[in-house]
Amino acid sequence: MRIDGVMTFSFFVEWAPWIVMGLILFGIGYRMGQHAPMEDMEEMARRRDAAFTYRGLNFLLNDEPDKAIEAFSQAVRVNSETVEVYLSLANLFLKQGELGRAIRMHQNLLERPNLSRETRIAALYGLGEDYRKSGFVDRAVHAYHQTLEVDPGHLKALRALMTLHENEKRWDKALEMLERIRKVTGDEDPRRAAHLRVQIGREQLRHDVAPPSVEDATRNFERAIEVHPGCVEARRIMAEVALKGGDPGHAVDLLKELRHTRPGHMFLLVDILRRSYDALEDRCGFESCMDEAAHAQSASPQLMVQWGKWLEAEGRLEEVSALLEMGLRRRPDSAVLAQWYVAFLGRHGRSDEGLLVATRCLDGIVGRQPNFRCTHCGFESHEIYWRCPQCHEWDEMEPL
Ligand SMILES: [Zn+2]
Numbered sequence: 255m256r257i258d259g260v261m262t263f264s265f266f267v268e269w270a271p272w273i274v275m276g277l278i279l280f281g282i283g284y285r286m287g288q289h290a291p292m293e294d295m296e297e298m299a300r301r302r303d304a305a306f307t308y309r310g311l312n313f314l315l316n317d318e319p320d321k322a323i324e325a326f327s328q329a330v331r332v333n334s335e336t337v338e339v340y341l342s343l344a345n346l347f348l349k350q351g352e353l354g355r356a357i358r359m360h361q362n363l364l365e366r367p368n369l370s371r372e373t374r375i376a377a378l379y380g381l382g383e384d385y386r387k388s389g390f391v392d393r394a395v396h397a398y399h400q401t402l403e404v405d406p407g408h409l410k411a412l413r414a415l416m417t418l419h420e421n422e423k424r425w426d427k428a429l430e431m432l433e434r435i436r437k438v439t440g441d442e443d444p445r446r447a448a449h450l451r452v453q454i455g456r457e458q459l460r461h462d463v464a465p466p467s468v469e470d471a472t473r474n475f476e477r478a479i480e481v482h483p484g485c486v487e488a489r490r491i492m493a494e495v496a497l498k499g500g501d502p503g504h505a506v507d508l509l510k511e512l513r514h515t516r517p518g519h520m521f522l523l524v525d526i527l528r529r530s531y532d533a534l535e536d537r538c539g540f541e542s543c544m545d546e547a548a549h550a551q552s553a554s555p556q557l558m559v560q561w562g563k564w565l566e567a568e569g570r571l572e573e574v575s576a577l578l579e580m581g582l583r584r585r586p587d588s589a590v591l592a593q594w595y596v597a598f599l600g601r602h603g604r605s606d607e608g609l610l611v612a613t614r615c616l617d618g619i620v621g622r623q624p625n626f627r628c629t630h631c632g633f634e635s636h637e638i639y640w641r642c643p644q645c646h647e648w649d650e651m652e653p654l
Contacts, residue, residue, distance in 0.1 A: 337366065357385070364381070395415065449478070451477050452478050502529075527540065544557075581595075587619050626639075
């Protein structure tokens with residue numbers, strides 16, 4: 255018998271309904287024969303769940319988060335009791351930036367009864383992160399506080415709250431979080447503590463919100479200086495308060511201290527220092543203080559320039575030259591020093607010297623500048639490397 259393509263097809267069309275019906279009956283018979291008890295059904299679900307979970311973990315380890323999410327969702331659909339998987343998935347959504355899904359999953363998780371303490375903490379903190387990344391600050395703050403209600407020493411929640419309060423300029427609340435972090439870790443963060451106190455004190459000195467409270471503010475500034483003696487801003491404001499309160503001597507004491515602790519920042523205080531010495535009618539005091547600060551090893555170019563301007567106005571031109579020559583020996587590439595010194599020399603008919611200073615300074619600047627930069631990782635160097643020493647990419651160094 256000859257069987258060609260057309261015959262086979264018509265044979266199939268003719269018998270198809272019977273074949274399908276046979277298959278269905280076979281399937282029903284097979285399932286009826288199974289008579290699976292409840293325990294077996296549950297066992298099967300658990301196994302499938304475990305299979306999806308492992309598959310999800312595998313994808314995670316292979317850095318394929320999209321496939322991992324897919325596998326985890328299937329596991330969750332199979333057995334909604336697998337809380338750990340659910341939590342992992344929610345955190346994965348958070349990491350992927352799918353915040354709407356992450357929020358729904360964390361909330362859903364928190365609605366379940368009999369949640370273990372650890373899971374509850376993780377879900378609450380996760381929800382805080384979801385809200386923070388979504389820009390819902392108040393809800394994030396609420397979720398972090400709920401985390402802390404269950405786990406008062408939760409460092410990540412404490413740090414997140416501190417940062418949020420700082421962003422919102424709620425300085426007292428940020429300081430409260432910093433104190434709690436210190437109690438948990440034992441680590442001091444004196445600069446942050448000092449500046450938070452300065453901000454609180456600044457608010458207490460404002461006239462527009464409430465009547466200013468100089469006493470409270472002073473207490474905060476004093477505390478700031480106590481924890482961080484080199485806090486320039488606390489000393490500056492305290493000096494202003496002292497000067498206004500008729501105690502320029504105290505202002506000078508507060509400021510002079512910084513010659514040793516923060517000499518690089520002294521130039522920010524020249525104005526208040528001068529007004530304080532003026533109030534004391536102590537011109538020599540100001541001059542010796544500035545002279546000492548400007549000659550200190552770590553004096554900043556800005557301070558030298560300010561002192562140079564003062565000396566120039568006083569007609570002490572030789573001292574200006576000596577100061578600036580010394581400064582440029584220490585900081586040959588300081589454009590600030592060179593720029594002012596060149597202009598100074600020009601003002602006093604010494605342009606030839608100015609040209610030499612400018613050339614010397616430009617030589618220094620050019621000598622320090624890199625000639626090539628890796629477009630891949632940003633590595634900079636004088637010579638060209640065909641294979642970048644930092645990121646190991648080939649032929650990425652471009653001339654600058
Ligand atoms: Zn590179």
